[in-house]
Amino acid sequence: MPASPKIATRAVNLRIREDVRDLIDHAASTQSKTRSEFMIDAARRAAEDTLLDQTFIRVDPETYDRFVEVLDRPPGGEAYERLMSAPRPWKD
Secondary structure, eight states, rough: OOOOOOOOOOOOOOOHHHHHHHHHHHHHHTTOOOHHHHHHHHHHHHHHHHHHTTTOOOOOHHHHHHHHHHHHSSOHHHHHHHHHOOOOOOOO
């Protein structure tokens, strides 16, 4: 069986307040990860979320017009009425 190719890694140096480092260490230990593993996982997830939020969707003019029409329509229907009549926990 052939060996897996080595993936190059590069160092990233960060200056961080001690209290934040301690918080990260504590969180990492609860997941049985090293500080580096925890920080890399968190940074990767944040990067993916940021890029996914920037997704551009191209549609033809007719589809866009239909989309805007649906958004501009006032809400209604049984589910909406149920939602609007539900008790509001922030009100007495």
